[in-house]
Amino acid sequence: xxxxxxxxxxxxxxxxxxxxxxxxxxxxxxxxxxxxxxxxxxxxxxxxxxxxxxxxxxxxxxxxxxxxxxxxxxxxxxxxxxxxxxxxxxxxxxxxxxxxxxxxxxxxxxxxxxxxxxxxxxxxxxxxxxxxxxxxxxxxxxxxxxxxxxxxxxxxxxxxxxxxxxxxxx
Amino acid sequence: xxxxxxxxxxxxxxxxxxxxxxxxxxxxxxxxxxxxxxxxxxxxxxxxxxxxxxxxxxxxxxxxxxxxxxxxxxxxxxxxxxxxxxxxxxxxxxxxxxxxxxxxxxxxxxxxxxxxxxxxxxxxxxxxxxxxxxxxxxxxxxxxxxxxxxxxxxxxxxxxxxxxxxxxxx
Numbered sequence: 271x272x273x274x275x276x277x278x279x280x281x282x283x284x285x286x287x288x289x290x291x292x293x294x295x296x297x298x299x300x301x302x303x304x305x306x307x308x309x310x311x312x313x314x315x316x317x318x319x320x321x322x323x324x325x326x327x328x329x330x331x332x333x334x335x336x337x338x339x340x341x342x343x344x345x346x347x348x349x350x351x352x353x354x355x356x357x358x359x360x361x362x363x364x365x366x367x368x369x370x371x372x373x374x375x376x377x378x379x380x381x382x383x384x385x386x387x388x389x390x391x392x393x394x395x396x397x398x399x400x401x402x403x404x405x406x407x408x409x410x411x412x413x414x415x416x417x418x419x420x421x422x423x424x425x426x427x428x429x430x431x432x433x434x435x436x437x438x439x440x
Numbered sequence: 441x442x443x444x445x446x447x448x449x450x451x452x453x454x455x456x457x458x459x460x461x462x463x464x465x466x467x468x469x470x471x472x473x474x475x476x477x478x479x480x481x482x483x484x485x486x487x488x489x490x491x492x493x494x495x496x497x498x499x500x501x502x503x504x505x506x507x508x509x510x511x512x513x514x515x516x517x518x519x520x521x522x523x524x525x526x527x528x529x530x531x532x533x534x535x536x537x538x539x540x541x542x543x544x545x546x547x548x549x550x551x552x553x554x555x556x557x558x559x560x561x562x563x564x565x566x567x568x569x570x571x572x573x574x575x576x577x578x579x580x581x582x583x584x585x586x587x588x589x590x591x592x593x594x595x596x597x598x599x600x601x602x603x604x605x606x607x608x609x610x
Contacts, residue, residue: 282566282589282606283579284454295586383574396452398568400591400606404553404583409453413574416465419452421570421600430591432604436452436570 272364273372274315274390276382277307278409279397285406286377291323295401297431302397312336312369315360316376318347338363340381357384364390383410386417391438394419400430442534443542444485444560446552447477448579449567455576456547461493465571467601472567482506482539485530486546488517508533510551527554534560553580556587561608564589570600 279296280286287293313336316324321339341347344354355363364373372392375385385391396409410417419436426432449466450456457463483506486494491509511517514524525533534543542562545555555561566579580587589606596602 280454282454282564282604284450284452386572394452400589402556402580402583402587402589404578404580404586408574410572410574413572416574417572419570419572419600421596421602424596424602426591426594430589430606432591432594432602434452434602436600 271390272313272367272369273392274364274375274385275307275311275372275393275395276375276377276385276391277304277395278377278382279399280409281399281401281403281406283402283404284409285403286379286409287323287407288403289406291319291378291407293323295399295403297397297399297429299429300427302427302431303395303425303433307374307395310372311374312371313367314338314374314376315340315381317341317378317381318354320376320378320381321352357381357388361388361390377409379408379411383413386410386438387414389440391417394434394436394438396434396436398432398434400432441560442483442537442539443562444534444545444555445477445481445542445563445565446545446547446555446561447474447565448547448552449569450579451569451571451573451576453572453574454579455573456549456579457493457577458573459576461489461548461577463493465569465573467567467569467599469599470597472597472601473565473595473603477544477565480542481544482541483537484508484544484546485510485551487511487548487551488524490546490548490551491522527551527558531558531560547579549578549581553583556580556608557584559610561587564604564606564608566604566606568602568604570602 488511
């Protein structure tokens with residue numbers, strides 16, 4: 271089974287995006303460990319809605335390398351460079367794939383919750399922004415069970431961003 | 441105007457309680473700076489629903505000292521030891537009251553959002569628990585505007601709880 275890591279950013283009140291998916295409030299002035307993290311992964315998994323948002327923002331890095339876009343109707347989206355699959359297909363791949371490197375779970379919240387409830391998520395690296403949004407898309411909404419985490423380390427940036435590493439308890 | 445500080449606990453995904461108000465998931469084994477914080481305040485403000493939860497848990501400390509329970513219908517609740525008032529009445533009191541000490545805003549989320557939107561909240565001390573709940577009552581749901589915060593300091597406890605101090609930008 272591949273090791274899966276959620277590397278994401280949130281507001282202090284736990285939102286990864288505004289209700290419409292907007293991430294205008296994220297610090298964009300730095301790397302915040304992203305390059306270093308990217309050296310530890312060779313594949314990405316993201317939800318179809320998150321993919322659409324990233325594509326609209328002109329970010330085509332999400333279709334580079336070994337990647338999966340999770341959709342309930344993968345056939346509807348097939349044809350381009352991106353590989354679409356159901357959650358079950360991604361689960362099969364996670365079990366059969368072999369690599370020293372980890373898989374980057376990008377999100378969004380719905381997919382993260384599905385990964386947590388299936389026990390597929392091993393680590394969380396969260397960049398907590400010093401801001402309350404009041405509403406938006408949660409990190410992992412409507413979990414069936416609490417996800418209990420083990421703190422590993424953290425880093426505080428000059429702008430008040432706190433990045434925290436957790437292991438997901440099994 | 442009195443200085444108001446939110447001293448609260450949340451899950452990593454920004455919930456202060458489960459949907460029904462339950463706080464069974466909070467670390468109960470330590471003080472986590474509470475005694476020290478209490479020496480800096482002489483008054484508390486909390487919402488009526490939060491008051492009912494605390495009362496049901498047998499916590500009558502919330503009716504000790506100078507305090508306000510915020511309700512849309514304060515007359516309905518009057519009669520006991522506790523002082524009920526509307527948000528406007530609490531605002532008048534915050535403006536006219538004089539003290540070297542701060543006011544503890546306990547919450548819940550709805551009241552915290554109202555304080556933030558009115559510019560009444562000066563500081564936030566949040567004890568972020570290493571757990572994702574997936575659903576619940578937010579720190580400050582349905583804000584009219586983002587609350588921009590300035591990081592001041594933090595403390596990490598052995599159990600993975602991260603307590604962070606923020607100033608609320610004016």
